[in-house]
Amino acid sequence: MGERLLEVRNLTKHFPVGGSLFGGGRGWVKAVDGISFAIDRGEALGLVGESGCGKTTTSKLILAAEPPTAGTIEFEGRSLADLRGEALADYRRKVQVVFQDPFSSLSPRMRVGDIIGEPMKAHARMSRQAVQSRVRELLELVGLRPDMARLFPHEFSGGQRQRLAIARALSTNARLIVLDEPVSALDVSIRAHIISLLEELQSRLAVSYLFIAHDLAAVSHLCHQTAVMYLGKIVETAESLELCATPLHPYTKALFAASLPSHPDEPREEIVLTGEVPSALNPPRGCHFHPRCPFAMPRCSQEEPALIQRSPGHRVACHLYDGTSA
Amino acid sequence: MPPLLRVTDLRTHYFGFRGSRVVKAVDGVSFTLEAGETFGLVGESGCGKTTTCHSLVRLLSSGARIVGGRIELDGEDLLTKSPAEMTAIRGRRIATILQDPMASLDPLFSIYSQVAEPAYYHLGLRGRALRQRVKELLGSVRIPSPESRMRELPHQMSGGMRQRIVGAIAQAGGPQIIIADEPTTNLDVTIQLQYLNLLKELQRASGVALVFVTHNLGIVAKMCDRVAVMYAGKIVELQSVRGLFYDPRHPYTRALLDSIPKLGVREPLYIIPGQPPDLSALPDGCSFHPRCARAMDRCRVEEPPEYRFDGGGTARCWLTDEGRASAPGGRAAAPEGRAAAPEGRVSAPGARRG
Numbered sequence: 320m321g322e323r324l325l326e327v328r329n330l331t332k333h334f335p336v337g338g339s340l341f342g343g344g345r346g347w348v349k350a351v352d353g354i355s356f357a358i359d360r361g362e363a364l365g366l367v368g369e370s371g372c373g374k375t376t377t378s379k380l381i382l383a384a385e386p387p388t389a390g391t392i393e394f395e396g397r398s399l400a401d402l403r404g405e406a407l408a409d410y411r412r413k414v415q416v417v418f419q420d421p422f423s424s425l426s427p428r429m430r431v432g433d434i435i436g437e438p439m440k441a442h443a444r445m446s447r448q449a450v451q452s453r454v455r456e457l458l459e460l461v462g463l464r465p466d467m468a469r470l471f472p473h474e475f476s477g478g479q480r481q482r483l484a485i486a487r488a489l490s491t492n493a494r495l496i497v498l499d500e501p502v503s504a505l506d507v508s509i510r511a512h513i514i515s516l517l518e519e520l521q522s523r524l525a526v527s528y529l530f531i532a533h534d535l536a537a538v539s540h541l542c543h544q545t546a547v548m549y550l551g552k553i554v555e556t557a558e559s560l561e562l563c564a565t566p567l568h569p570y571t572k573a574l575f576a577a578s579l580p581s582h583p584d585e586p587r588e589e590i591v592l593t594g595e596v597p598s599a600l601n602p603p604r605g606c607h608f609h610p611r612c613p614f615a616m617p618r619c620s621q622e623e624p625a626l627i628q629r630s631p632g633h634r635v636a637c638h639l640y641d642g643t644s645a
Numbered sequence: 646m647p648p649l650l651r652v653t654d655l656r657t658h659y660f661g662f663r664g665s666r667v668v669k670a671v672d673g674v675s676f677t678l679e680a681g682e683t684f685g686l687v688g689e690s691g692c693g694k695t696t697t698c699h700s701l702v703r704l705l706s707s708g709a710r711i712v713g714g715r716i717e718l719d720g721e722d723l724l725t726k727s728p729a730e731m732t733a734i735r736g737r738r739i740a741t742i743l744q745d746p747m748a749s750l751d752p753l754f755s756i757y758s759q760v761a762e763p764a765y766y767h768l769g770l771r772g773r774a775l776r777q778r779v780k781e782l783l784g785s786v787r788i789p790s791p792e793s794r795m796r797e798l799p800h801q802m803s804g805g806m807r808q809r810i811v812g813a814i815a816q817a818g819g820p821q822i823i824i825a826d827e828p829t830t831n832l833d834v835t836i837q838l839q840y841l842n843l844l845k846e847l848q849r850a851s852g853v854a855l856v857f858v859t860h861n862l863g864i865v866a867k868m869c870d871r872v873a874v875m876y877a878g879k880i881v882e883l884q885s886v887r888g889l890f891y892d893p894r895h896p897y898t899r900a901l902l903d904s905i906p907k908l909g910v911r912e913p914l915y916i917i918p919g920q921p922p923d924l925s926a927l928p929d930g931c932s933f934h935p936r937c938a939r940a941m942d943r944c945r946v947e948e949p950p951e952y953r954f955d956g957g958g959t960a961r962c963w964l965t966d967e968g969r970a971s972a973p974g975g976r977a978a979a980p981e982g983r984a985a986a987p988e989g990r991v992s993a994p995g996a997r998r999g
Contacts, residue, residue: 511904563909579863
């Protein structure tokens with residue numbers, strides 16, 4: 320595979336919660352709790368999990384919108400924590416984002432040309448003509464007409480707006496695009512348009528994606544690698560097709576069981592989880608998943624399982640697979 | 646025996662700018678619902694699913710009017726009922742579950758008073774019997790310790806619990822039909838599965854008929870017995886769930902099925918070209934023809950009627966082969982259709998965007 324673009328090691332983000340409101344002392348929400356992953360050039364990594372599992376906090380840390388509590392983010396071989404001034408601006412130029420809701424992520428008062436051109440004005444000293452011609456190029460790249468630069472966002476449909484957001488992310492020649500649930504707000508037929516556009520852009524521009532989603536089918540379609548998160552930790556990571564074929568962690572299995580069938584007679588392993596995701600303020604001891612896990616053993620409530628390699632590229636954090644209990 | 650609910654040629658239009666702009670949100674929708682069955686209504690946003698549901702219980706916004714058709718519940722026409730009679734039907738005989746549980750629960754009233762309301766008004770329960778009923782209802786939707794939780798307010802519940810409480814309210818009046826309009830859109834996948842299984846269980850226990858409105862074909866595959874696919878205010882295909890997935894008759898249904906990513910398969914997705922149409926300026930002929938890979942000359946000028954085919958399904962498409970023999974109104978012959986139509990599924994690679 321290609322060279323390493325992003326390497327995240329032991330990334331941690333704890334948010335303080337004030338004492339008075341919750342009674343007792345000051346607590347910490349462990350939104351992201353020691354996760355590690357890597358993305359190669361031109362690759363896509365899917366980050367899957369339910370709400371509150373830390374997906375979005377992870378994306379904020381990678382976008383340098385929040386400083387991590389601990390751990391390192393290395394981009395093109397340099398640690399993000401060491402970047403200052405021009406180097407940090409360059410990082411931000413190369414790491415861009417597309418949000419879930421294209422209705423709130425585009426300013427209604429700006430013309431499309433200004434929206435797409437803004438990152439270029441902020442990051443590169445380009446003449447107005449150069450910006451304009453680049454905006455046209457980008458609009459064509461994402462499948463819109465160049466003359467649409469004069470329009471306002473309200474003149475576009477949801478799918479077209481998401482194309483605008485993608486064009487904006489690409490405007491500064493981004494190397495990594497964080498896609499935070501980019502298709503969840505879109506209609507079925509439009510979803511296919513955007514997923515195919517993302518695939519096409521990846522093969523043309525060799526850009527990398529961090530694709531954050533809860534739709535396993537979309538993730539397995541677009542991403543080479545998938546990592547499953549639960550309460551701030553990665554519980555399983557593998558090559559996407561392998562993960563679909565042989566999920567190991569009970570939570571991953573439950574996610575697959577919960578993903579809806581593609582036809583009425585599709586066989587399903589019925590794992591219905593009881594209860595809901597516990598609060599990250601006070602996660603359960605041991606394995607965070609044990610209160611909902613149908614295979615929980617006494618050990619699971621005591622010891623936290625480590626993420627260990629089961630087969631090349633397939634790692635899982637579960638006591639069922641760490642050898643001693645098998 | 647007549648069906649529980651029969652909708653015939655329902656037309657609901659929105660009138661804007663003093664009637665100069667008419668949006669035909671529902672334009673000739675017909676279907677039936679049998680007692681105890683689950684009927685799916687699928688389509689993309691703006692196809693008229695929600696307006697259809699709101700028409701059934703006559704809860705339309707001020708700009709909308711039902712301009713034609715019949716809605717019969719057990720043989721009674723709901724469109725001739727007075728507002729007071731409709732109030733007696735809503736919640737008692739037809740209940741609704743809406744998409745956003747936070748918006749359908751009142752933040753200022755306790756869970757108890759909101760779940761109790763339909764039983765109080767429709768069933769006339771009071772005092773201890775009412776309390777008992779609320780406890781049973783909350784227990785049936787798996788609210789842990791209902792006795793104490795029913796004194797709480799909606800903001801103290803998680804999203805999944807709120808939606809289950811809305812489910813309890815829908816059942817409280819003992820309805821024959823529950824209309825669920827995208828009830829799981831805001832829920833996480835594992836919670837969604839819990840909720841869908843719960844609805845199935847409640848249905849088995851009480852024999853209520855479900856109308857499931859969704860854009861998610863996976864939910865249809867899991868939940869429904871029969872499905873109607875809507876496009877631009879019309880039902881373009883209606884058939885059994887298996888029929889729909891294994892032998893879709895309308896090109897739109899086929900295209901929808903092919904445009905969904907499937908787990909563990911990395912084939913290119915089929916892309917339906919273009920955008921859903923503007924309901925106030927529909928194209929001539931079949932509304933789907935500008936996006937249809939198999940459109941013929943006829944589709945551009947003439948609107949296809951509802952063809953009936955074997956197995957009790959219907960499709961609004963000139964390509965429906967079986968329809969030719971039994972087409973209504975003597976429109977039996979359509980020879981150019983057979984010649985022009987390529988057989989098999991809509992071909993994906995040729996139709997993909999470049």
